[in-house]
């Protein structure tokens with residue numbers, strides 16, 4: 647069964663024309679989904695709806711088969727334990743005044759994932775932060791440092807550590823590598839692929855980069871002007887696209903001269 651689904655979702659910003667119309671997308675465990683489409687197609691808006699940050703104006707968002715109710719705090723907490731996020735910009739998404747250890751531990755505290763009290767609680771948080779830092783390939787002493795002491799790629803590792811510290815099932819990522827240089831991009835994509843294998847993490851991703859999509863996501867949904875025009879296995883969608891819009895999207899990818 648789908649962990650997360652958009653069921654005939656529609657959305658319009660206030661006093662504007664709809665930016666999403668009748669969008670249905672399912673996220674099945676172990677089968678990551680890429681959301682692709684031109685700028686303005688509605689990808690980020692759909693991700694925000696799937697994250698429960700914005701309420702849809704039509705249709706429903708389902709988590710483990712039942713409708714997400716943003717007003718139900720206990721249920722939203724369970725949702726946040728299961729579904730975490732990484733944003734595009736590793737510079738603005740980390741609080742510069744907090745040490746990395748505190749940043750990574752934040753979901754453990756806010757989602758009630760720590761069991762003990764006092765010193766035991768602190769020790770448990772430290773151990774789980776160390777485990778998350780190790781999982782993203784950062785040294786243990788990273789916990790004592792501040793975000794500005796790290797490069798862009800390392801900061802994105804910190805953001806990924808914060809997202810996975812509570813062992814979520816799904817990671818929603820909005821252009822997670824587009825702010826990084828090419829070689830760093832490859833390393834972060836490899837890291838996400840590794841987390842997918844080792845932790846069973848299902849990655850749902852918005853990306854302009856079809857090579858990244860092909861590496862990370864089993865399924866692809868193509869959005870054009872707020873509608874899904876094509877979706878299916880990534881190999882089929884990108885390898886033999888049926889819709890002219892998908893073909894145009896693939897043809898618009900710059901190729902190196904031969």
Ligand SMILES: Nc1ncnc2c1ncn2[C@@H]1O[C@H](COP(=O)(O)OP(=O)(O)OP(=O)(O)O)[C@@H](O)[C@H]1O
Nearest residue numbers: 659660662665683684685686687688689690691692
């Ligand atoms: N806060 C907002 N208020 C009003 N309109 C908005 C708002 N945010 C986005 N939009 C509009 O909604 C549409 C979809 O935007 P969205 O950011 O979801 O697209 P996108 O596919 O993620 O684009 P990009 O690839 O450029 O990030 C666009 O026309 C955009 O101008």
